[in-house]
Each structure stands twice: as structure tokens, then as C-alpha cells.
Amino acid sequence: MEKKPISIIGMPMDLGQGRRGVDMGPSAIRYASAQSLLEGLGYEVEDIGDISVPSPESIQIGNPKLKYLTEIKDVCEKLSETVSSVVERKRFPLVFGGDHSMAIGTIAGVAKHYNNMGLIWFDAHGDLNTGKTSPSGNIHGMSLAVSLGIGDPDLVNISGYAPKVRPENTVIIGARELDPGEKELIAQLGIKVFTMHEIDRLGMARVMDEAIGIVSHDTDGVHLSLDLDGLDPKDAPGVGTPVPGGITYRESHLAMEMLAEAGILTSAEFVEVNPILDRENQTAKVAVALMGSVFGQKVL
Numbered sequence: 189m190e191k192k193p194i195s196i197i198g199m200p201m202d203l204g205q206g207r208r209g210v211d212m213g214p215s216a217i218r219y220a221s222a223q224s225l226l227e228g229l230g231y232e233v234e235d236i237g238d239i240s241v242p243s244p245e246s247i248q249i250g251n252p253k254l255k256y257l258t259e260i261k262d263v264c265e266k267l268s269e270t271v272s273s274v275v276e277r278k279r280f281p282l283v284f285g286g287d288h289s290m291a292i293g294t295i296a297g298v299a300k301h302y303n304n305m306g307l308i309w310f311d312a313h314g315d316l317n318t319g320k321t322s323p324s325g326n327i328h329g330m331s332l333a334v335s336l337g338i339g340d341p342d343l344v345n346i347s348g349y350a351p352k353v354r355p356e357n358t359v360i361i362g363a364r365e366l367d368p369g370e371k372e373l374i375a376q377l378g379i380k381v382f383t384m385h386e387i388d389r390l391g392m393a394r395v396m397d398e399a400i401g402i403v404s405h406d407t408d409g410v411h412l413s414l415d416l417d418g419l420d421p422k423d424a425p426g427v428g429t430p431v432p433g434g435i436t437y438r439e440s441h442l443a444m445e446m447l448a449e450a451g452i453l454t455s456a457e458f459v460e461v462n463p464i465l466d467r468e469n470q471t472a473k474v475a476v477a478l479m480g481s482v483f484g485q486k487v488l
């Protein structure tokens with residue numbers, strides 16, 4: 189893979205879900221030596237710091253079906269602009285989160301630079317709810333739907349265009365907890381979902397071969413949105429919505445190694461690291477180890 193210079197952006201977002209602490213995810217990932225690992229792999233790396241996100245104590249929840257909608261829209265606009273300027277400068281945007289609602293901003297910032305963007309959504313969840321189907325009103329459970337152009341117009345139209353990605357260029361990997369409305373949307377849009385069943389049955393190597401085929405077919409860029417809760421909670425305990433029966437540490441590395449080999453990624457984000465719920469920063473360390481594989485680190 190060509191060693192494009194990397195720009196790290198922190199998104200200390202916690203407004204998209206109910207548990208405090210995920211706003212500290214970017215610090216925890218930096219503390220786990222992300223930048224020096226990437227530099228050690230031969231990349232030029234800059235850290236452009238954090239997007240400023242208001243604290244939930246200082247603002248009102250607003251509509252309980254779309255909690256903190258106004259503020260999430262505003263901070264996602266800011267993230268989108270920052271990510272977009274990184275792409276304009278011919279650098280690779282690498283965003284640290286923060287809850288998964290931030291993907292609305294990251295994807296808005298990258299997708300406008302591509303005619304047709306592929307998207308890998310590595311997650312225990314589909315994040316395919318809308319304000320109508322969500323059981324929680326938490327926007328981190330809606331960010332994939334929004335990126336596909338479905339949901340609240342304020343979110344869908346961030347950065348002035350929609351949709352950001354198409355369902356036929358999107359794959360979900362690791363799903364094992366889907367709400368009824370999400371299942372309906374998957375059937376309606378025909379999104380390819382590699383649930384834990386397919387991963388168990390086919391093995392991660394075959395799943396990734398197929399996934400890479402889908403996201404790179406007729407696309408000119410591919411974004412990786414990696415929710416740490418895609419991994420099994422034994423390997424990544426520091427997440428707000430853990431679901432048992434997840435992707436193992438090694439399977440996750442294999443997936444990232446295969447992405448590096450394919451050389452298709454043009455942006456990435458690592459989200460939902462919550463150091464308050466973690467054990468000795470294990471989850472941030474896993475995120476950084478996986479970044480190593482994404483950027484070409486090999487065992488031998």
C-alpha cells in the first residue's frame with residue numbers, strides 16, 4: 189500500500205448514546221501510542237487535535253426520539269469540514285471516537301470527494317434505526333441509516349448533499365443485535381450483512397474476500413467505520429453497548445490485514461472506545477493494534 193501521510197482527528201463525542209466516558213475515547217487511543225506505532229510503520233503522521241463537542245450537562249436532550257439532535261448535527265458538520273480538508277490536502281483521515289453518531293460527520297466529509305464510495309461497517313449493531321424505529325432515541329444507533337440517506341433530514345443533509353453512500357456499496361460485518369426496524373431496512377435496501385452466523389460458518393477469510401469484492405466494485409474510495417463493540421466483549425470490554433458472541437481478536441486482525449493487502453481504504457474511524465468501562469485501557473490498545481494491521485503491520 190502506498191504510504192499516504194495520515195491525519196489523526198479526535199472526536200470526543202458522547203451525545204449519541206447514554207453512557208458517559210466515550211468522550212474520553214480519543215485520549216485513551218492516543219495514550220495507547222497510536223501515532224508512534226504508525227510512525228514506526230513508516231508513515232508521516234500529524235495529529236490535528238479534537239473537534240470541540242459540548243458536554244451533555246450544559247445542554248438539553250431535546251426530542252427524546254432523537255436525543256441531542258441539534259448539537260450532534262452541529263458537531264458532525266464541523267467534523268465533516270475538518271475531514272474534508274484533510275482529504276483535500278491528499279492525506280488519509282483517521283478519526284478517533286467517540287460514539288458512533290460521529291460517523292455521520294466523518295462520512296459526510298469523505299464521501300463528497302468520491303463519485304461512489306464503498307463502506308465497511310464493522311459492528312455488533314446495524315446502526316440502521318431512524319427516530320421512528322429506534323428503541324432508545326440514541327443517534328449512534330442511526331448513523332448508517334443517515335449516511336444512506338434515511339432518517340431525520342437535518343442529519344441526512346449534513347454538508348449539503350445526500351445520500352453519502354449507496355446500499356449496494358455497503359457491507360456490515362459482525363452484526364448480532366438488530367432491532368425490528370433495522371431488519372426491515374436491510375431487506376428493503378438489500379444491504380449485504382455478514383452476521384456472526386456467516387463469520388462462524390464461512391470463516392473470516394472468506395467473509396473478507398466477499399466484503400472486499402462488494403465495497404471495491406465500481407467504487408473509487410472505501411471508508412472503514414470500526415465500532416469496537418464488533419469485537420467480542422472479552423477482547424474489547426470498554427464499550428457502552430457490549431453484545432456477547434462477537435468477533436475475536438485474531439479474526440479482527442485478519443480482517444484488517446486483508447484490507448491492508450487489498451490496498452482499498454481511503455479513510456477510517458475507530459469508535460465507541462469508553463475508557464471508564466474498560467480494563468487498563470485494553471480496548472484502546474486493541475484499537476491501536478488493529479490500526480497497525482490496517483496500515484500494513486505484519487507478523488512476519
Ligand SMILES: NC(=[NH2+])NCCC[C@H](N)C(=O)O
Nearest residue numbers: 288313317324326328329429
Ligand atoms: N453504535 C452503537 N454502539 N450502536 C448501538 C445501537 C443500539 C440499538 N440498536 C439502538 O438503536 O439504540
Ligand SMILES: [Mn+2]
Nearest residue numbers: 312313415417
Ligand atoms: Mn455497535
Ligand SMILES: [Mn+2]
Nearest residue numbers: 288311315415
Ligand atoms: Mn455502531
